[in-house]
Amino acid sequence: DIGPMAGYLGGEVVFQGAFGAMEAAAKRKQNRSLTVRYLTGREAIEMPERVRKWNSYIEIKGAREHNLKNIDVKIPLGVMTCITGVSGSGKSSLVKSILYPALRRALTETGDRPGDFDGIEGDISRIKGVEMIDQNPIGRSLRSNPVTYIKAYDEIRKLFAEQQLAKQYKFDSSSFSFNIAGGRCEECKGEGVIRVEMQFMADVELVCEACNGRRFRDEILQVRYHDKSIYDVLEMSIDEAIDFFGGYAEQDKINLRIVEKLKTLQDVGLGYVKLGQSSSTLSGGESQRVKLASFLLKENSSQPLLFIFDEPTTGLHFHDIKKLLRSFEALMQKGHTVVVVEHNMDVVKCADWVIDLGPEGGEAGGGLLFAGTPRELAEAPAAVGSHTAHYLKEVIG
Template sequence: MYQGPPLQQGQPCDPGESRTLRFLANTHVIPVPGSRLPWNSYIGVEGASHNNLKAIDVKFPLQVFTAVTGVSGSGKSSLVRDILYCALGREYNQGRMPAPGKFRRLTGDLHRIGGVELVDQNPIGKSSRSNPVTYIKAYDDIRKLFSEQPYARMNGYGHSHFSFNIEGGRCPECQGEGVVKVEMQFMADVILTCESCRGKRFLPDILEVRYKDRNIYDILEMTVREAIDFFSSHDEPTARRIAERLMPLDQVGLSYIKLGQSSSSLSGGESQRVKLAYFLSRENSMTNRLFIFDEPTTGLHVYDIEKLLKSFSALISKGHTVLVVEHNMDLVKCADWVIDLGPGAGDEGGSCCYCGTPEGLAQRSDLATGLALRSKIPVQQ
């Protein structure tokens, strides 16, 4: 890799194996798509006047990748989260949904989708025992696989014995967390490894059940990439199915996280990508949906943005719609359609300044997003 002072513009360097240097040296860049997907159906918001929005009318294309851009404070979240998401959630009766911001009405092809999903950076589970493998439902098959092993059958261990959410096989001292929390009255709580199970989360008898010389703790300590290689190398249908269920985590750039990693240790960007992996894993069973992503590139390396774009393409190929609120020009340049709000922030924002392709926006030297996009898209003089 590289270690040393920051590189200067024009300074020659050998990127070697460093992905970061490859992007800095422009030896590897995210390519601009050769064509943009056309669209002929949309969902429209008319009279959006929430917060600083200036009673604007906006059409959001369906079954393509759309980016909503603009400087901070231009009204992007007010339009997309506060109005579009909440209004559609109520339109499709998706449980308790906050009242949308002020707007006149929804228009367009509302029948073309069956719901809306906001993929944000909130934690993936309310319990500290939740983790990526339980969230994407792959752990059900892992528990099934272990319950079918000879030692488990001989001792009458079922699926529930390999769960850390219910009593039976989990450590009773830490209740399957592997750690115990010592509450300090005037200081931060102290987290200690459970002395009873030594952090392994399960009773000793449960840990005696092995699949290919690995117990349930060993499996949960594997990274996503290690687990995919492990399960795909065996012929049992359940093992193959586990590997297939884990693939979406690898596709969104999370091959390095552990299967049993606590959801509380995941960053906001990682939590967002786990949610995306969940939707990718069940895309064949869903009606067409509008997926809203709020700044999905936060905390991502450029290399991981490429994987994110492939995941977006996978959703769109299944008939879904991807809508992102984004500042990263590497992502914006790959969108099929861009909606730019502004031109400024606060009272100087709230107008729809541009709707069209990224190439057209790059031509707009009067807009901040257009100027920023010029460094990514060649502009015809």
């Protein structure tokens, strides 16, 4: 087990041995392995004590796309719904091919044509938009990174432009941008690396010789905020930057806004990512959480949205899943609706409503087996034919 945490807080072996040795390791005071803590039951993803009540919903009528068997499905609003079922049972067909495009068309009259179904009904006017938060990259440019995506970098640039030396040199906040000419290194266009195309082989990235990978001109790098250049800041992790800017928030009020924005990245479990880490290097799960953070930052709580996630726990540790669930919670507190396609029973048990498809994959699937609370599903009779019920019962007990 590698850790104890992610990024600069990780990188050590915190446990190694047979599964049976975990219990003894957990008893040791110096145990630092979160995996051991979860697997020995010392830490757990707790099931919420009660489910949220709902009364408004959106209904999909006669869904027949791919293997779906002409089913009617109600999606409750303002709460968290999990769509479950074995691989190939029809979850993505229902959510990605019908719910998402149908709702978009109903709300904005744009977007792709939905798959085969009869109609969408219910309290559609209660929501103002629909957002699919997938694992696709957030930007292909080497210059895009998590802090530019959530717009925290704009504030950081302003702060640097306010420093004495910057004023003396007549730099403004755009001088600290790597998207426009001025302050950035023109050799590498602010990317810090030069991409060399190789015939028959993957491109090679070489550190830019003009700036040594520091992405800005020397004069720009001479501007320092409490001894840190803009490059030093981009090399910090989100966690480090929160401590750094938070430490000077008394003198510089703008730091409060920087910290507030960075904290949403920390809240979704990305505290270990470097501010300047190129978006193209983020994993699918990391990209998904950056998108989620950007929505958590949007002030428009008067605009209830429906969020769709397709398997958001892919690649996440128990500990990360806990944080993800807290972000879902935050979305619902703002009045949003959360719809999650998920196989992970720790997430399913935390839903307010479960829609189980199946019983099998392909032609033997596509039926609506069950709709209700997780507890009701776990107690569903075997005749329902739900594999989810069986595994959910093991988790709920």
